[in-house]
Amino acid sequence: MNSPNEREWLQAAQRFDPEALAAIYDYYSPRLYAYAMRLLGDRDVAEECVAETFSRFLHALHAGHGPQQHLQAYLYRTAHNWITDRYRRQPPPTLNADSIHLSADAPNPEADLEATWMRQRLRRALWQLTPEQRQVILLRFVEDLDNEIVAATLQKPVGAVKALQHRALAALRRILEREVENVPNPS
Amino acid sequence: MSPTHLEPQPDPKVRAHLEALRAVPPRDPAAAAQGRRAFLEQAHQLAVSARPERRLNWWKALWIGLTHPQKEVSPMFSALTTILLVVSLLLGGGGVTVAAAQASMPDDWLYPVKTWSEDLRSEITRDPQTRLNLNLELAERRTAEISQMLAREEVPPEPVLQRLQTHLQTALQLAVAQNDTQAIQALERIRQRLEVQYQRLQQQANITNPVAQAVLQRTRAMIQTHLQAVQEGLQDPQTLRQRLRQGMPESVPMPPRNQRPGGNPWAQDTPTPGSGYGPGPGPEATCTPGSGPMMPTAQPPRQGNGPMRP
Known part of the structure; x- marks a missing residue:
């Protein structure tokens, strides 16, 4: 589902309305940053991803090729493509870079440790x-x-996206199971 | 039941991992603010270059309509371009006209056909390497046109300079959109060709028309500015990528390797927004993703809604 203002934002953005562009940035940049962080675990690269995604968005608007709808899908797709291309040949070197901050004040340090371990494994x-x-x-x-936005992001029909989800989940489960056999839980 | 009709869900173990990934450390407020500023500044620059405020008389509008059909001057001019093309093709003279136009100069009546055919080539060229080479070739054409007009003490029209700027900037963007190794190779090619263009302009010394002299200085400075950007990129492509995102190269100081008495009027005197020397109009004004191989940086969408995919 589009955000409530997405259509108006897009129309105004095509006119390079600064308020609309600022609103778009404020709304989506934290989400794109989080997306990149989840995938990469690197603050600097996540910021670069956000900057590059929005730069491409502006250039697309300028060239008259910007999105007409599904702005969110467009931005996620652009960010994903940037990440994929940057790390096409090898995965990011920072997959294990999640810092583990454990202190005596931490309410549940064991849970924090476990969550960090799971994040690294999943990445x-x-x-x-x-x-x-x-x-x-x-x-x-x-x-x-939702599936419609994911389908718009991947530029595939919803049915194809569901089939892709099946295959992706199965592959992910196999990989994680294989890792469990090979990597001991540090906690 | 077919998988396409089910709503796939992760099993509990996978879900637990996915839940762990939700937590993201807080974003650095300073970095976020800086990113926001850069975005809005870039938007401002592009907005200015997209809609330069200028007084249009009929021949200027016709010129822009014919040479930059994507610029929304008036739908009539895009339509006019189409009609001219169709009539030309119907009369069987399209190819002849376009071929004849290739040798035209900016003050010739066939010149719009020349630039139109170049824009068409740019539009249909998908391969990034080919596009890069095309932009270098077009930049050389513009430089040659400028050089020839100056030699006749004539003043090249502003759109010619704008197109040169656009070709150079697009070439840089395409170069750094590749991985570092390829980017450095491409930048080296650009450097060699820019140096040839610069030498050509350096040989023009006996220009008495002060306006033409100023155009010569501007053109030299434009090429020098890009040369320095190329040299920066050869040392560190990432730095150049960042600079391009921030709207280089107008503010780049002059390179030390070329002799430039008198400084750089292009870089020093020309404010970027609204100066007419920004990315400029035309299909190559931005470096956009399209349907071809995905490029790592500076590749906004070229067609439709979608960013370019590999």
Whole structure:
């Protein structure tokens, strides 16, 4: 589903209305940052991803090729493509870079440690999927986008997206199971 | 039941991992604010270059309509372009006209056909390498046209300079949109060709018309500015990518390797927004993703709604 203002934002953005562009940035940049962070675990690269995504958006508007609808899908797709292309040959070197901040004040340090461990495992597993599988898993089950938006992001019919989800989840489960056999739980 | 009719769900173990991924450390407020500023500044620059405020008389509007059909001057001019093309093709003279136009100069009546055919080539060229080479070739054409007009003490029209700027900037964007190794190779090619163009302009010394002299200085400075950007990119492509995102190269200082007495009027005197030297109009004004191989950076969509996919 489009955000309530998306259509108005897009129309105003095509006129390079600064308020609309600022609203779009304020609304979507935290989401894109989170998306990139979840996939990469690197603050700097996540910021770069956001900057590049919005830069491409502006250039597309300028060239008259910007999105006419589904702005959210467009931005996620652009961010995903940027990440995929940047790490086409090898996964990001920062997959294990989640810092673990444990202190005496932490309410549940063991849970924090476990969550960090699971994040790292999942990231490594995600990067063993195909780009589309990775994209559909993140958008559908982490970003909680509905199937229509995911379909618009992947530029596929909803049915094809569901089939892709099946394959992606099965592949992810296999990879995680294989990792469990090989990697001991540090906690 | 077919998988396409089910709503697939992760099993509990996978779901637990996915839930762990939801938590994201807070974004650095300073970095976020800086990103926002850069975005809005870029938007401002593009907005200005997209809609330059100028007084249009009929021949200026015709010129823009014919040479930059994407610029929304008036739907009539896009329609006029189409009608001219159709009539030309119906009369069987389209190819002849376009071929004849290739040798035309900016003050010739066939010149709009030349630029139109170039825009068409740019539109239909998908391969990034080919597009890069095309933009270099077009930049050389513009430089040659400027050079020839200046040699006749004539002043090249502003759109010619704008197109040169657009070709150079697009070439840079296409170069750095590749991975570092390919980017450096492409930048080296650009450097060599720009140096040839610069040398050509350096040989023009006996121009007495002060306006033509100023155009010569501007053109030299434009090429120098891009040369320095290329040299920066050769040392660190990432730096150049960031600079391009921020709207370079108008503010780039002059490169030390070329002798430039008198400074750089292009870089020093020309404000970017509204100066007419920004990305400019035309299909190559931005570096956009399209349906071809995906490029890592600076590749906004080229067609339709979607960003370019690999």
